[in-house]
Amino acid sequence: MTTSTDYARTINGVQHQEQIAWRAYRNRLVVVRSVRPLVMQPDGRLRPSRSWRVHEERTHRPVGPVKRTRGVVKAGLPAADDDDTGTGTGTATIPAAHRTGAETASYLPEAVRVGAALAIPDPAIWTGRITQWDNGRGLVSRQEIANLRLSAERALVIRATRGDGRESYTPVQIAAHPWEVTQLAYDLPHVPGIPRTRGVDPLAGL
Incomplete structure (x- = not known):
């Protein structure tokens, strides 16, 4: 899974465009x-x-088993852009480095996006991507959201899909479809000297 961002970061006094790629496994997360x-x-x-070059590669190995859940969740309404309640559901006050994470998460069901924000309230990395399959005539057959939220002590990978790719729907029709949501939650090793925050289980309620 790769996510390209428009975020510009400074490295050795020079502005760079950043791209984040990740792959989630049952026993590790590679970023x-x-x-x-x-x-x-x-x-x-x-x-x-x-051209692009690798700046950093990290393999995050969890403490204990990875928590995996899968369920069907009603779509609901996307988060408002001016939502600044601190739950991470809107994009109005989101840092530029997290903008793609916030934008993609805003289309997730409210229970999923709020649960993720409570589980990892201050992520170091928050990114994502939306993919849509259409026939070029305004009809959609499938939508997929991938979202990564990562802190020093916890990581959460979310994959949500709707539509089977065979039938075609109008945008209004597919927007009413429920999401099939899969989540992988990783508890990461504690770093000495850095206090742990107590996050809520992101998988609760699914």
Whole structure:
């Protein structure tokens, strides 16, 4: 799973575009950060000046078994962009580095997105991607959301799908379909000197 972002971070005084890739396994989570330098154009826009390179690769191995759950959850309404309640369900006050995570999570069912925010209230990495299959004539056959929320002590991977890829629906029709949600929750090793926060179990209630 790869997520490309428009987030620009500074490395050694040079702005870079960042791309995050991850793969979730039953016994580990692999996260790779790739970057490419950006240069300012005369019109004020940034443009990549080199190809992507791996900046950081980490394998997160959990303490104990990975918690996995799968269930069908009613769709509900997407989160409002001006939701600034601190639950992570809106995008109005989200840091730029977390914008793709917030935008993709906003389409998840409320119970899922709120549970994730309570489980990991202050993620170091929050990213995601939405994929939609359509026939080019305004009809949709499948939608998929992948979302990663990662802190120093816990990680949560969410995959939500609806539509079987065989039948076609209008956007209104597929928006009413429930999501089939799979979650993988990892408890990560404690880092000495860093206090643990007490998050809520993100899988509760599914």
